Amino acid sequence: MATGLNVPSVLPGPAAAPSGVSEGSPSPSVRRRRLRHPAATGVLLGVAVLLLFTAVWIGFRGLLAQRELNDAIPAATRVKTAIASDDVAAAGRAATDLRNHTRTAAALTSDPVWLTVEAVPWLGPNLTAVRTAAAASDTVAARVVQPLVTVSAAVGLRSMAIANGRMDLAPIIAAQPAVARARTAFTAARASVAGIDTGAIANPVAAGIDRLKDVLGRAAPDIEALDNSVRLLPGMLGADGPRDYLLAAQNPAELRATGGLIGAVALLHADKGAITLGRQSAGTAIGPWQSSVADVPLSTEGLYGPLVGRYLQDANLTPHFPLAAATAARMWTTTYGGTIDGVIAVDPVVLSALLTSTGPITLSSADRLTSSNVVKLLLSDVYQRFSDPAQQDAFFASAASAVFDRLSSGQVDARKLVSALAASGASHRVLIWSAHDSEQKILGTTTIAGALPASDLSTAGIGVYFDDATGAKMDYYLSTSVAAGSAVCRADGLPSSVVRVTLTNHAPADAATSLPRYVTGGGTYGVPPGSIRTRVAVYGPTGGLLAATQSEDGGDYPTVAGVDQARPVSLFTVELAPGQSKTVAVQFLNKQQTSTALSVVTTPTLPGDGTSPVVGVHDSVAPIVVQCSSIVR
Secondary structure, eight states, X not given: OOOSSOOOOOSOOOOOOOTTOOTTSOOHHHHHHHHHHHHHHHHHHHHHHXXXXXXXXXXXXXXXXXXXXXXXXXXXXHHHHHHHTTOHHHXXXXXXXXXXXXXXXXXXXXXXXXXXXXXXTTHHHHHHHHHHHXXXXXXXXXXXXXXXXXXXXXXXXXXXXXXXXXOOOHHHHHHHHHHHHHHHHHHHHHHHHHTOOGGGSOHHHHHHHHHHHHHHHHHHHHHHHHHHHHHHHHHHTTTTSOEEEEEEEEETTSOOTTSSEEEEEEEEEEETTEEEEEEEEEGGGSOOOSSOSSOOOHHHHHHHOGGGGTOGGGGGGSSOHHHHHHHHHHHHHHHHOSOOOEEEEEOHHHHHHHHHHHOOEEOTTSOEEOTTTHHHIIIIIHHHHOOSHHHHHHHHHHHHHHHHHHHHHTOSOHHHHHHHHHHHHHTXXXXXXXXXXXXXXXXXXXXXXXXXXXXXXXXXXXXXXXXXXXSSSGGGGEEEEEEEEEEEOSTTOOXXXXXXXXXXXXXXXXXXXXXXXXXXXTTTTSOOTTOEEEEEEEEOOTTOEEEEEEOTTSOBOOOEEEEETTEEEEEEEEEEOTTOEEEEEEEEEOTTOSSOEEEEEEOOOOOSSSOOOOTTTTTOEEEOOOOGGGOOO
């Protein structure tokens, strides 16, 4: 069949057999080709054997590495348990066992054969991921866990305890370089694992990498907290010269954004690790002033008025604790003179947690403070017992002195003390500000800084804060709950966030007559006795936009819209009679984020039912699923 193309033949046609060769015999060239077949077969067989050997080698070493890493898990658990028990010897043995496993796993996944096969498509990224994970695990074991176990004798529970009013700072100072190196190594190891693209590897390998990322993510705050502690404690406790701190007792029965009205303050003096309690003062004895004594931003005054800089009790109407603390410090020095190096804020819930480490404490009044009764005693019973605020203040001062004396005596369970302080800090019931810039820079990265929530390109920071507007102590009966969520509902891909705030008044129905006037306010500020009026400030992410503030039926809820420190704010008021509850929802457009991740901070409050909150559990934020049909666009 003609093709229309002149295609030369590439196949030889029939030809006459060479002389001396019969037609039925193979030609010499064919015989030569047949003679070469065994050699080619040998090469192919060698390649196959090599590939099989490589596969077996990689597979066998991979299984061994997996077994070593699996065996490292219980060793790591033993390290953590031993350190928590302050058993340095046991921690050292477990750390050595951990390192043996991780070192072997790293060696098994880094030999020349393994590294060569990493260049093979598809298979290579999986091997690289396994090698990176094993190397990171070994780095953590060798350069983080083992050094920290070595210095744990210096920065462990026993060595960091206060005895006879003093903490020995020398071991902590000596441990600083080792802890800093460990943090640096940990950060590098975590970054190497975070850089693994799990979308390019097999699911089983990706699952293992994700687990390692999670483990390192959960360990990161502990490593950072330890490094921050050994860097901050010596200087803040007077290693380089005496320090004076203002201890502010916040009263959550009359809420302020950072936790409660500053009802009492005291001076703490620190010198070379020795801590003493100095002058105590009622909050009402400080100020007020005709004009602000501090530099309060106009955006803050625009929302909360001029009281922030004039009244100590209102210095923390703003939720930004660094501002509230600096203002309170200025008010103290204006009244009593001296220099304030920092401010520490606590509330009775912190005392409840601390009493788990000290055991019950008996006051001069014969009252017995326990972890289960101190909140009710200080925030409710005292107002039933004493109608004179001066008597109330004296009782508060007595309780504070008794707890301080017990803590400084060293008669505490160190493990429970550290746990109580950590949980209190995580729940924003312990807040610390330093007047020293270098220290504040470190504190500013922690939960105890009490700063407005930070936002970045991946996470929107949101704050929900409560200020009492009853002018009384009714917030002992107020419960609050916060739920939040985010979704992408717009064509431009920007996420919208919804914050749902619910407040409930748990006061008895006859609160107007059964509770003291000092507690109800007696209608002084126009609030019916027994009712609770609360101002709620919901802060959106930096650079965001307030989209709506709505009641439960979806209608607009009255609000003051503002901007404070580059954050959109919805400030609204809720008034509740006994038994009433109300929910308000606030929507923001997150203009600087592309993901729906949220970080939500709230004012620590009370359960409202007379029980003592569990530190670290109460005030948790519930997630919600945002329906785009409800979003204002």
